[in-house]
Amino acid sequence: MDVVDPAVVGNAAVLARHLRQGRDRRLAMLEWFAEAGMAAQPGAVQVPEPPVAAVREAVVWVLRGTMSHRLLEVARGAAGAGEEAADALYEVARRLIGAHPYRGAANPALVRAALEADEEVPDGPEFTGVVHLVAAIGLGAQEVGGDALAEAFAAYGWFGLTAEDWAQMLGAAERGEGPPVDWGLLQQRADVLGPVQRASDEQLLRARTVLLGLRWFYGLYAMHALFMPDTQALAALRARIDEWGMFPVLDHVIALGPSPRHFAEGLAVCLEPLFDGLYETLMEQLIADPALFRLPGDESGAVGFMETWTGVLRQQTTKARERASESGEGPL
Incomplete structure (x- = not known):
């Protein structure tokens, strides 16, 4: 009995996770590509890369329908x-x-x-x-x-x-x-199709790195509206984005829970040098001050950060309910 190549088994397993009856295989290919770009959880096996030529085909197909x-x-x-x-x-x-x-x-x-x-x-x-x-x-x-x-x-x-x-x-x-x-x-x-069609495999992989990285930075910026505790490191990242005047642009491009179609559109945009440059700037800032979730005087780090944030959200929820009750609007 011939031994099956483990790489083939791995590719088949990840593709099976994203394929469903009646679903276009190109959407599954985009989900696979996005998953392969994310860091594996401790103890988990890194998802193998799909054929980049098939990814390029899927991105062009999505863009033609936008x-x-x-x-x-x-x-x-x-x-x-x-x-x-x-x-x-x-x-x-x-x-x-x-x-x-x-x-x-x-x-x-x-x-x-x-x-x-x-x-x-x-x-x-x-x-x-x-x-x-x-x-x-x-x-x-x-x-x-x-x-x-x-x-x-x-x-x-x-x-x-x-x-x-x-x-x-x-x-x-x-x-x-x-x-x-x-x-x-x-x-x-x-011309949104041309750059994708001309992009090398390495350029598409780089665009994925930029897109996934900017999604994370955008999320940190957006969470400021939801009373996330502020730190010097978080404020510095927001300041860098503000220096570039890029929050409205990121808001237009980035989705925190993107569909495969939205992922394809974001991937095409992140081929642009502007977004690559912003990503590099934010990574440099993160390296210079990585203590994003450490509050001054709190040695518990991210744990204390999350406890503080949860407490603030509870306080705000209580205030909102009290205001609603006073105005006769009823409980939220």
């Missing part, structure tokens, strides 16, 4: 096709975006301050202005106009700039009073 890709295909079809095609592009874009409304998360520091002061939690940014960015890709930035593009850029929250900030910068560039804008980069960045 709303973003459908919008870009409509936008490219409208290029040079006249005013009626431009109107149709806006109509399709508004309909698709309206069918999948999305609002980003408010800054956790503002949320925490509002909760502590018993004030209304602020809303996060809306992304309806993104329709102008889609139009610019198809029709050209000049046809859309600087004010509309300023609204689109502000919707993403890049670098903490408002629509007024973007409008001033774009207006200065148009008048020759500031650095010129290379709108060709907008067209290049709109």
Whole structure:
């Protein structure tokens, strides 16, 4: 009797965990790839890597079916096709975006301050202005106009700039009073399939490292809104993200419990050098100050940290119930 290769057995076992009747194998492949990138628990066997070529195929398949890709295909079809095609592009874009409304998360520091002061939690940014960015890709930035593009850029929250900030910068560039804008980069960045198709195996593996790492850093930042005890190390990580103006962007890209489709979209985004650079910056900060969960004067480390956090959450829950009772809203 021939001996079965242990690697084959391991691959079959992990694939069987993710395959279900009627489920596309490409979704299972993406789950496998994500699992293989996570550190094994003590005493557990590290999950083997799936064929990266199959992962690349799965990512491209997911991206072809996204709303973003459908919008870009409509936008490219409208290029040079006249005013009626431009109107149709806006109509399709508004309909698709309206069918999948999305609002980003408010800054956790503002949320925490509002909760502590018993004030209304602020809303996060809306992304309806993104329709102008889609139009610019198809029709050209000049046809859309600087004010509309300023609204689109502000919707993403890049670098903490408002629509007024973007409008001033774009207006200065148009008048020759500031650095010129290379709108060709907008067209290049709109190609979401090409970078994935051209990426080497090593680049896809690196993008996974960046994505999983940024998910963890994003989670630490977001938990600040939920009264997580603050430490010098945690504050330093948030400060680094704020220096890059990247929390709104991470909020748009990262999901703490992603589906395989969302994982594929995040993987494609993390091929960009911007995200790789942010990940490296945060890793450097973590190495410089790794005591994330050690409160000053508490030698119990993470245990004391979690006990403190649990206590604060209990206090906040009690306060919320008391406020609800006083206002006649009943128990939470």
